[in-house]
Amino acid sequence: MNIDHEQVVKRVIELSGGKDKLNEEMDSKLAKINEKWNQDVDAIGRILRAHLFVEHFITECLVSFNPALGNIKEARLTFSQKLTLIEGYSEETKELARGIKRLNKIRNQLAHNLSGTVTDQDKESLLSVMSFSTLRDELAKPEMPSDDNLVVLEDFAKHVGARLSSLADPNSLARRFERVFNELANKT
Structure with missing residues (x-):
């Protein structure tokens, strides 16, 4: 099965409420991940x-x-x-x-x-x-x-x-x- 990754990404962006919402969500998750990563x-x-x-x-x-x-x-x-x-x-x-x-x-x-x-x-x-x-x-x-x-x-x-x-x-x-x-x- 060949998957059109461009179509997948477009649909994920759409389901996320648009690029800005997706970027905001990803930034928030990345901040939480970095909080755990950036330990002493x-x-x-x-x-x-x-x-x-x-x-x-x-x-x-x-x-x-x-x-x-x-x-x-x-x-x-x-x-x-x-x-x-x-x-x-x-x-x-x-x-x-x-x-x-x-x-x-x-x-x-x-x-x-x-x-x-x-x-x-x-x-x-x-x-x-x-x-x-x-x-x-x-x-x-x-x-x-x-x-x-x-x-x-x-x-x-x-x-x-x-x-x-x-x-x-x-x-x-x-x-x-x-x-x-x-x-x-x-x-x-």
Whole structure:
């Protein structure tokens, strides 16, 4: 079937109420499309990088905790499923999981509304992971660490990556945290 595209276009213009109406409608739709397209790509990239970074180390931990697990990529586990599997490993992973869940929520919001935003509430949730917040403050002294929401998110992701990546090493920072958690838990 041969379609006369000139006839199609003429009829669409007619059905739209004329060229001016069609141009007006198309401009309006293009403005809405551009609104979604013209997002803060720096913020979006930083959020996605933090999420992917943390997921990498969750996967690494999962494999380390379960050496006979097999090919984890073939299992096609979601981020949340992987987190659930490592969350109960120790008091340390349980504590980190609270902030990791918030990071996942931030990333999921990004996926649904295309807006790269880390709110003050998100920041406070990440800072409520006390081992992260306290270590971050101590390491920054005598200065104060950045209060920027995206910087806090990135610092949290790096903290999680460092702690999860060292869980397999008995002399690691993560193992020292675990030892202190266990010592304090046994005192109560």
